[in-house]
Amino acid sequence: MIKGIKETGTNRERQGDAWNLREALVLLLALNLSELAIIRVGRLPLNSLTGLAIWSVVDVALSLGTLVILMRAKPGRTWADLGLHARNLPKNALVGVSSGLVIAGLVLLLGMIIAVMVGIKPGFQPVERLAVQIRTWPQLVIFLVIAVGLVPFKEELLFRGLLYSAARAQGVVPWGIALTSLIFAAAHGDLIRFIPLLVGGICLNLIFERSNSLYSSIIAHGVWNGVMGIIAVWR
Numbered sequence: 146m147i148k149g150i151k152e153t154g155t156n157r158e159r160q161g162d163a164w165n166l167r168e169a170l171v172l173l174l175a176l177n178l179s180e181l182a183i184i185r186v187g188r189l190p191l192n193s194l195t196g197l198a199i200w201s202v203v204d205v206a207l208s209l210g211t212l213v214i215l216m217r218a219k220p221g222r223t224w225a226d227l228g229l230h231a232r233n234l235p236k237n238a239l240v241g242v243s244s245g246l247v248i249a250g251l252v253l254l255l256g257m258i259i260a261v262m263v264g265i266k267p268g269f270q271p272v273e274r275l276a277v278q279i280r281t282w283p284q285l286v287i288f289l290v291i292a293v294g295l296v297p298f299k300e301e302l303l304f305r306g307l308l309y310s311a312a313r314a315q316g317v318v319p320w321g322i323a324l325t326s327l328i329f330a331a332a333h334g335d336l337i338r339f340i341p342l343l344v345g346g347i348c349l350n351l352i353f354e355r356s357n358s359l360y361s362s363i364i365a366h367g368v369w370n371g372v373m374g375i376i377a378v379w380r
Contacts, residue, residue, distance in 0.1 A: 164219065169311040173303060173328070176211060180204060194278040194287060201291045205299045212302065227306035228359030237361040240352065244361070245368025248348045252369065253376070255341040265337055272296065276374035292374050297366035304329045304346070305353040305362050313354070322350040345369065 164172075183203065216222045224230075260266060272292045279285050304325050312321025326346030330339050353362040 164215065164307070164311055166308075166311045166315055168215075169308045172211060172215060173308060176208060176303070177332070179207060183207075194275055194284060197275055198287050198291055201295050205295050208299050208303060212307070227302060227310065228353060228357065228362075229302075229306070230358065233356070233358065234360060237356050237358040238364055240356055241361040241364025242368055244348065244352050245365035246372065248345050248365060249369045249372035251348070252338075252341040252345045253373075255344060256338055259337065259340060263337065270333065270335060270338070270373070272370045272374055273377035276377040279378065288374060289371070292370045293367040297363050297370060300329070301349070301353075301359055301363045301366055305349060306359045309350055309353065318354070322347060322354070325350055 184200070212227075216224075216226075275288050275292055279288055308328070309321050309325040312318075312324060315321075326343050326349075329346035329349075330342035333339075333342050335342065349362045349366060352365055353359060356362075
């Protein structure tokens with residue numbers, strides 16, 4: 146038991162030593178600017194299933210490539226320093242599935258309350274725009290790969306694995322959760338859903354903080370996206 150605690154503490158210290166909060170914020174800003182430039186230059190039709198599929202693959206590749214460069218600049222760092230390790234994987238997977246269902250329900254409830262209060266029906270998020278275009282089995286597979294796999298993997302890697310780990314290492318856990326969740330919600334560019342997304346981001350941070358495994362928050366995020374996609378199809 147004591148050995149496990151020591152190993153967890155050591156891993157968290159290594160995460161913090163890998164990069165500081167300023168480096169993480171600069172990296173996120175650089176990635177966002179690069180993404181905007183690629184979208185403008187490439188003129189990808191992001192309202193179509195094909196366009197979103199292409200962009201998702203490019204986006205994940207860009208994020209992974211940038212993180213690889215960052216880790217090479219910090220000798221001795223591994224993907225485990227971002228929370229990608231196999232310790233307690235079955236348990237963390239179960240936590241991710243159950244938590245994802247809870248987050249989806251909470252976000253939906255908050256979204257409905259806010260929509261009634263402001264009298265505005267929120268538009269579709271990218272994941273929902275993908276879902277409503279599903280007509281064939283191949284399109285369903287594409288949706289699952291993107292919405293339940295690639296997008297959660299990329300966002301959790303950046304927001305929880307990189308940004309929150311850096312904030313946590315500086316001893317600002319509550320503020321780190323708040324900062325990460327605020328940026329996560331703002332990055333979706335949806336004012337009506339800002340508060341539900343903020344709450345969802347806080348929940349994902351708490352899941353990662355509790356499990357110290359990025360797989361739990363990735364799975365929770367994927368389940369959340371999947372539920373939102375199913376509901377969008379049923380509308």
